[in-house]
Amino acid sequence: MSDSLRLKTRILTVVVVLANVGGDFLLSWGLKRRGAELGASALDYVTVLFNPWVGTGVLLLILWMLSRMVLLSWADLSYVLPVTAIGYVLNAVAGRVFLGEHVNAARWSGVALIFAGVWLVGSTAIQTAPQPAGNCREPIAERECARR
Amino acid sequence: MKAWLFVGIIVAATALADALQAYGMRRHGEIDDFRPSALGRAAASLTRNWCIIAAVVMMAVSFYSFLTLLSFADLSFAVPASAASYVIETVVAKWFLKEAVCWRRWAGAALVAGGVALLAL
Numbered sequence: 001m002s003d004s005l006r007l008k009t010r011i012l013t014v015v016v017v018l019a020n021v022g023g024d025f026l027l028s029w030g031l032k033r034r035g036a037e038l039g040a041s042a043l044d045y046v047t048v049l050f051n052p053w054v055g056t057g058v059l060l061l062i063l064w065m066l067s068r069m070v071l072l073s074w075a076d077l078s079y080v081l082p083v084t085a086i087g088y089v090l091n092a093v094a095g096r097v098f099l100g101e102h103v104n105a106a107r108w109s110g111v112a113l114i115f116a117g118v119w120l121v122g123s124t125a126i127q128t129a130p131q132p133a134g135n136c137r138e139p140i141a142e143r144e145c146a147r148r
Numbered sequence: 149m150k151a152w153l154f155v156g157i158i159v160a161a162t163a164l165a166d167a168l169q170a171y172g173m174r175r176h177g178e179i180d181d182f183r184p185s186a187l188g189r190a191a192a193s194l195t196r197n198w199c200i201i202a203a204v205v206m207m208a209v210s211f212y213s214f215l216t217l218l219s220f221a222d223l224s225f226a227v228p229a230s231a232a233s234y235v236i237e238t239v240v241a242k243w244f245l246k247e248a249v250c251w252r253r254w255a256g257a258a259l260v261a262g263g264v265a266l267l268a269l
Contacts, residue, residue, distance in 0.1 A: 008180070069169065069194070074178045077170035078241035078253050081234060085260040088267055110266030117259030120252045128248035129174065129241075 005074065009126050012071045013083055019064035021090040025098070026057030075126045082121040089114050154217040155229040158210050162233045165206035167240045172199025174245075228265035235261050 030053025048054050071080055089111050095101035173179075176197060179190050194200050217226050238257040242249040 069173055069200075070179045072170045073173040073176060074180070076241060076247045077166055077245060078238050078247050078249050078257070080170075081166065081237055081241075082253070082256045082260045085234070085264065088264055092267060104269070106266050106269040110263040110269075113259045113263030113266060115263075117256040117263060119256075120259065121256030124250060124252050124256075125248070130246050 005126060009071065009075050012067055013080075016064060016067045016071055016084050017087045017090065019060045019067060020084070020087045021094060023057045023060035023064055024091060025094050026053050026060060028099070030054035030057060076129055079121060079124060079126055082117050085114055086118050151217065151221045151225065152229075154213055154221075155226075155232075157213045158217065158230045159233045159236055161206045161210035161213060162230070163237045163240050165203045165210060166237055167244055168199045168203035168206060170241070170245055172197045172203060175199065224268050227268035231261045231264035231268075233261075234258075234264070 030051045031048070033053065034048065034051055049058060068080070068084070092103055092107060092111055096103045172194075176190070176194060179187075181187075181190075214226065214230070234257045238249055238253060241247045
């Protein structure tokens with residue numbers, strides 16, 4: 001496993017997580033400041049995009065989707081999925097700090113479990129799956145998954 | 149019963165969307181040229197990739213099923229129930245994408261699923 005692959009995967013993982021958390025947070029912030037609930041009219045869903053908070057949130061979620069696609073082009077799904085779940089933790093912290101939401105003991109336990117899961121998966125190899133024709137890299141065995 | 153039906157649809161659609169996206173991106177090859185022209189060519193190529201198109205359709209199915217579930221069930225039920233997708237997708241990654249899933253990844257996926265469920269309480 002090359003150091004450059006590990007480094008670029010870590011950097012892009014940070015981009016994916018921050019874009020997701022930032023996008024969700026701005027959507028929530030914009031919709032709450034807007035006041036009225038979204039109605040059944042399709043026009044509501046279009047006009048809300050012109051709210052600067054919501055619009056920026058949608059742009060960040062587009063960045064999230066595109067950067068996640070790039071990440072999946074060089075890392076396993078079974079690696080990307082748990083590692084990017086750290087976003088749940090940041091969402092809980094953002095809700096606590098910026099929105100004044102109450103985070104009880106059960107939620108902090110959830111944060112601890114997610115940290116443990118991310119740490120475990122983050123210590124495995126980034127790419128193990130067989131590649132399509134043209135890429136000569138051999139798939140690695142399960143027992144080697146844990147090796148860096 | 150109706151709620152669990154929607155949970156099933158959400159988990160299945162999410163797992164299918166992620167598996168198709170991962171497979172489609174693997175077939176496309178690694179994207180490591182970030183110049184605008186190269187990114188444009190990659191985007192054009194991806195719009196013709198049926199795996200990516202099907203993944204986007206499945207993401208839409210998952211999203212609207214989740215919104216429908218939220219219209220008659222509590223968020224505190226919907227989020228923990230759909231956290232099962234972490235474990236289901238690890239199974240999909242092992243059996244369909246042929247990834248080498250060792251005990252650390254199984255344990256990590258289970259811990260994350262449990263953690264997400266607790267966060268929703």
